[in-house]
Amino acid sequence: MDSQPVHANGRTGRFDRCRRIALVGGAAVLTVGLIGIGMGLGGANAASPITVGYIVKTLNNPYWAAMQKAAQAEAKRTGVRLIFEAGKYDGDVSTQISDIEDLTTHGASAIIIAPSVSASVAPALRAAKKAGITVIAVDTAVDPADVADSFVATDNFKGGVEEGQWAKVAIGGKKPVVALLEGTPASSVNTERLGGFLKGMGMTKSEAAVDLITNGDQTKALDAMQNTLAAHPDINLVWTINEPAAFGAYTAIKNAGLVGKVEIVTMDGSCHGIEGVAVGQFGADVLQFPAKMAQVSIREAIEAAHGKKIPARVDTGEPLVTLHPQPGVASIPPQQALHECWG
Amino acid sequence: MSATAAPSPGRRARHAAALAAEQLRAAGLLGPILAILAEIAIFGGLAPRFATTRNFLLIAEQAMEIATLAIGQTLIILVAGIDLANGLVMVLASVVMAKFAVAGVPLVVAILAGFAVTAGFGLVEGVLVALIELPPFIVTLGFFNVALALALLISNEASIINLPPGLLALGNNVSIGGTEFPVGVFAMLAVLLITWYALRETAWGRHMYALGDNAPAARLTGVRVNRVLISAYVTAGVIYAVAALLLLGRTTVANPDAGQTANLESITAAVIGGISLFGGRGSIVGPVLGAFIVGMLQNGLTIVGVDALYQDIAIGLLVILAVMLDRLQRGRSVR
Numbered sequence: 001m002d003s004q005p006v007h008a009n010g011r012t013g014r015f016d017r018c019r020r021i022a023l024v025g026g027a028a029v030l031t032v033g034l035i036g037i038g039m040g041l042g043g044a045n046a047a048s049p050i051t052v053g054y055i056v057k058t059l060n061n062p063y064w065a066a067m068q069k070a071a072q073a074e075a076k077r078t079g080v081r082l083i084f085e086a087g088k089y090d091g092d093v094s095t096q097i098s099d100i101e102d103l104t105t106h107g108a109s110a111i112i113i114a115p116s117v118s119a120s121v122a123p124a125l126r127a128a129k130k131a132g133i134t135v136i137a138v139d140t141a142v143d144p145a146d147v148a149d150s151f152v153a154t155d156n157f158k159g160g161v162e163e164g165q166w167a168k169v170a171i172g173g174k175k176p177v178v179a180l181l182e183g184t185p186a187s188s189v190n191t192e193r194l195g196g197f198l199k200g201m202g203m204t205k206s207e208a209a210v211d212l213i214t215n216g217d218q219t220k221a222l223d224a225m226q227n228t229l230a231a232h233p234d235i236n237l238v239w240t241i242n243e244p245a246a247f248g249a250y251t252a253i254k255n256a257g258l259v260g261k262v263e264i265v266t267m268d269g270s271c272h273g274i275e276g277v278a279v280g281q282f283g284a285d286v287l288q289f290p291a292k293m294a295q296v297s298i299r300e301a302i303e304a305a306h307g308k309k310i311p312a313r314v315d316t317g318e319p320l321v322t323l324h325p326q327p328g329v330a331s332i333p334p335q336q337a338l339h340e341c342w343g
Numbered sequence: 344m345s346a347t348a349a350p351s352p353g354r355r356a357r358h359a360a361a362l363a364a365e366q367l368r369a370a371g372l373l374g375p376i377l378a379i380l381a382e383i384a385i386f387g388g389l390a391p392r393f394a395t396t397r398n399f400l401l402i403a404e405q406a407m408e409i410a411t412l413a414i415g416q417t418l419i420i421l422v423a424g425i426d427l428a429n430g431l432v433m434v435l436a437s438v439v440m441a442k443f444a445v446a447g448v449p450l451v452v453a454i455l456a457g458f459a460v461t462a463g464f465g466l467v468e469g470v471l472v473a474l475i476e477l478p479p480f481i482v483t484l485g486f487f488n489v490a491l492a493l494a495l496l497i498s499n500e501a502s503i504i505n506l507p508p509g510l511l512a513l514g515n516n517v518s519i520g521g522t523e524f525p526v527g528v529f530a531m532l533a534v535l536l537i538t539w540y541a542l543r544e545t546a547w548g549r550h551m552y553a554l555g556d557n558a559p560a561a562r563l564t565g566v567r568v569n570r571v572l573i574s575a576y577v578t579a580g581v582i583y584a585v586a587a588l589l590l591l592g593r594t595t596v597a598n599p600d601a602g603q604t605a606n607l608e609s610i611t612a613a614v615i616g617g618i619s620l621f622g623g624r625g626s627i628v629g630p631v632l633g634a635f636i637v638g639m640l641q642n643g644l645t646i647v648g649v650d651a652l653y654q655d656i657a658i659g660l661l662v663i664l665a666v667m668l669d670r671l672q673r674g675r676s677v678r
Contacts, residue, residue: 039647083649086651091601098405106646119505215500
């Protein structure tokens with residue numbers, strides 16, 4: 001009792017010889033393609049003595065794409081073999097763990113990783129270290145920190161302090177009415193940036209008029225800011241976890257006709273964001289250097305492979321960018337930052 | 344190969360091999376097994392570190408979560424459904440188990456709470472599909488969002504860390520004869536064995552196939568269609584809770600952001616394993632092989648040094664290739 005299949009083209013029944021040949025041909029092409037991906041891409045540069053595995057959170061984000069580009073350029077320049085892997089999305093811990101295990105099996109000299117969840121990669125990284133592999137964390141720390149031989153990243157707390165110090169002076173004699181647009185609570189980046197900002201401002205979290213979660217998402221930040229302005233039209237300072245949140249906040253402020261009355265401070269350092277500073281959308285932005293993180297970490301991997309000691313912590317820098325420098329707060333103008341931004 | 348002087352034991356062995364191959368082909372498993380052998384040959388030739396016991400066990404460990412999800416997914420596909428929610432139902436269960444365990448609730452209760460969540464989702468989905476006659480695609484798409492939101496709410500949008508060791512037990516290894524075997528793989532195989540037996544040897548199992556192949560005919564022959572349909576979703580739900588324990592063991596945290604693509608990965612495994620998306624056809628062993636094929640491909644490509652995005656292309660091509668081969672085989676089997 002075999003029912004006849006109905007195809008998308010409306011035909012029923014089995015297919016004829018012509019279609020079969022096409023199928024066999026197609027299957028053959030796909031097989032060759034698969035083998036080609038395995039051999040062609042895998043075999044490249046196989047003679048290089050040092051192999052570096054590099055794992056980022058995801059590639060559907062310009063920040064990580066910028067880091068990948070710089071890592072590939074640095075690997076080419078220094079002649080190391082780079083295997084670049086990534087989770088399928090931000091938070092894809094399973095893929096990151098599998099990548100660590102596979103790179104350990106491969107016998108890489110070093111694994112450079114930006115962990116999606118700091119605590120979940122530690123067991124796999126310990127096994128890698130046991131196999132003699134150097135472990136370097138970039139951008140985001142590993143938990144516990146001593147699992148990594150080195151940590152190359154922005155000092156998010158320091159960047160936050162700069163934002164806070166600048167904002168405190170910039171709003172002048174006015175009483176600060178602050179909105180906090182947080183990223184993902186309990187993530188290390190959110191904790192450090194916000195903690196730094198509050199310290200720089202000399203205030204506590206409970207002194208803020210509103211404190212909302214945006215996950216660093218532009219749409220969520222837009223909604224949050226609209227709701228905030230409806231309840232507190234007197235807001236004069238908005239702290240945002242990153243540039244997407246800052247752009248969301250700016251749109252809400254613009255729609256409410258409050259441009260010029262509210263300062264936005266943020267931290268990311270993409271060229272898009274620095275342009276936002278240049279045209280006065282944001283009061284201040286903090287630069288980060290994903291390309292520098294890639295270069296420094298790959299150089300460290302090479303040094304470690306040659307038996308040299310590498311530093312436990314490298315701060316890749318976090319200069320404040322603003323059109324309105326304030327006394328006592330170091331900053332650079334956006335025109336200069338546009339040469340150093342990413343994306 | 345050589346037709347000259349083939350001795351009779353050789354011929355008999357070849358005959359037996361041909362018979363076994365025919366049986367596997369009838370069950371839709373010949374393609375997946377050939378694919379695994381092809382991968383072993385190709386990657387083994389490219390990287391000497393690939394074809395080792397240690398690495399094969401690693402692949403099994405990397406694939407066990409998707410393999411378990413794919414077993415549940417297949418139960419639903421067999422009754423002509425599809426489950427888009429399974430990855431996030433698993434994540435929700437992992438978050439619930441972790442939340443309870445960290446709050447000091449006895450471990451058994453925490454784990455049972457997770458099972459209750461996944462079985463509950465299965466029950467509601469099954470009722471909506473069977474009694475209200477809503478399309479499975481829409482129902483499970485809706486519950487995809489519900490499960491995601493609940494997981495984020497319950498976890499306060501952050502990973503739950505420092506979980507008790509008991510909750511992570513399926514991530515441990517056991518040493519057998521000097522080799523470290525991942526416990527989770529045994530759990531997955533146990534799920535497979537029980538499901539395989541139930542589908543093959545019980546009336547419930549035969550009814551599942553009958554229902555998926557031709558629901559009106561099954562109803563006319565006296566199969567209690569609604570009951571079987573709902574039971575498929577509930578059973579799948581119970582299996583997803585096992586997947587949740589595997590996820591916890593492997594990642595050591597309850598991460599509400601996990602599992603976002605697991606639904607499609609489990610469907611991929613089922614399709615590569617020879618399961619017909621129209622229902623009523625395919626062996627439950629197939630999806631597990633399918634998950635292994637994908638896991639082996641990712642592992643092998645990383646070991647030979649292929650970057651992430653090219654791996655995704657390879658997996659996409661593999662799915663289409665699997666369906667093409669399946670189509671070829673079906674076309675021939677009717678002649």
